[in-house]
Amino acid sequence: MSTPDLAKLEATAKEIRRKIIKITTEAGSGHPSSSMSATEVVTALYFGGFLRHNKSNPRDPKRDRFILSKGHAVPVLYSALCEAGYFTFDQIMTLRKLGSPFEGHPNMAKLDCIEASTGSLGQGLSLGVGHALACRLDGYDAHTYVMSGDGEMGEGQMWEAIASASKYKLSNLTLIIDQNGYQQTGSHAEVLDLRPFDSKLKAFGWETLVINGNVMSEVVDALGKLKSIKDRPTCIVSQTKKGFGILPVLETTGDVNYHGKPLSKELAEKALAYLA
Numbered sequence: 462m463s464t465p466d467l468a469k470l471e472a473t474a475k476e477i478r479r480k481i482i483k484i485t486t487e488a489g490s491g492h493p494s495s496s497m498s499a500t501e502v503v504t505a506l507y508f509g510g511f512l513r514h515n516k517s518n519p520r521d522p523k524r525d526r527f528i529l530s531k532g533h534a535v536p537v538l539y540s541a542l543c544e545a546g547y548f549t550f551d552q553i554m555t556l557r558k559l560g561s562p563f564e565g566h567p568n569m570a571k572l573d574c575i576e577a578s579t580g581s582l583g584q585g586l587s588l589g590v591g592h593a594l595a596c597r598l599d600g601y602d603a604h605t606y607v608m609s610g611d612g613e614m615g616e617g618q619m620w621e622a623i624a625s626a627s628k629y630k631l632s633n634l635t636l637i638i639d640q641n642g643y644q645q646t647g648s649h650a651e652v653l654d655l656r657p658f659d660s661k662l663k664a665f666g667w668e669t670l671v672i673n674g675n676v677m678s679e680v681v682d683a684l685g686k687l688k689s690i691k692d693r694p695t696c697i698v699s700q701t702k703k704g705f706g707i708l709p710v711l712e713t714t715g716d717v718n719y720h721g722k723p724l725s726k727e728l729a730e731k732a733l734a735y736l737a
């Protein structure tokens with residue numbers, strides 16, 4: 462694999478953030494801040510040479526898989542897939558409109574390039590375990606990446622999947638925890654604080670790396686390093702900020718979580734100018 466061009470990836474991440482803002486403001490609903498904490502990771506996966514995907518055959522059994530378990534952050538996925546040429550911008554601008562396949566949560570029955578229908582938090586890693594086991598059984602050298610939220614880690618099913626991935630030594634499975642410090646109703650401290658995640662995952666037999674997930678070089682390094690682990694599942698604890706990229710704009714609202722709220726037209730203009 463050639464070394465990813467960091468400047469190019471950063472420019473792509475910026476463009477993806479611009480699309481996230483535009484489509485959620487147009488929809489008048491959605492989760493831009495949850496999407497923006499995850500942007501570097503999703504960008505590195507799709508454009509850094511990590512996720513082998515095939516636009517002309519999205520369900521190719523030999524593909525690598527990306528499951529967005531925190532399905533409410535799907536604007537980052539639609540925007541990345543648009544950048545990758547799967548869709549036009551006009552198509553993703555139909556986000557959350559009646560009849561549009563670009564639903565508020567990913568729907569694999571509507572779009573071939575969506576790996577799993579998620580949105581009910583806690584399920585994506587179990588699906589990932591299934592894919593990883595199936596790929597192993599079928600003899601495919603395919604890797605499955607799952608992204609969860611930090612609040613989502615409060616779902617018990619996550620820990621059942623963590624235990625079974627370890628039991629089956631699924632080195633073809635990587636969990637990325639988007640540790641942005643907030644969930645729907647508040648911060649870790651206010652709702653449920655399960656940190657540190659890395660020592661807990663290690664205790665279950667996983668290899669872990671803790672990184673700043675909004676720094677592209679750290680994301681790329683971590684994804685590269687974990688490829689060489691061959692005897693156990695791997696996890697990146699991706700320390701991020703909700704709304705990263707437009708934080709000064711969100712701070713003016715007095716709400717740095719900004720969960721499940723699109724930007725108003727005025728705020729979106731400010732955010733887009735900030736990202737220019």
Ligand SMILES: Cc1ncc(C[n+]2csc(CCOP(=O)(O)OP(=O)(O)O)c2C)c(N)n1
Pocket residue numbers: 495496498531533534580581582583609610611612613614639641643644645646703720
């Ligand atoms: C099973 C389930 N319970 C509740 C919700 C409602 N819900 C949507 S997003 C969210 C918060 C998720 O927080 P986190 O996983 O930290 O994701 P973030 O938005 O911070 O990236 C909740 C509780 C849900 N989607 N699924």
Ligand SMILES: [Mg+2]
Pocket residue numbers: 610611612639640641642643644
């Ligand atoms: Mg969170």
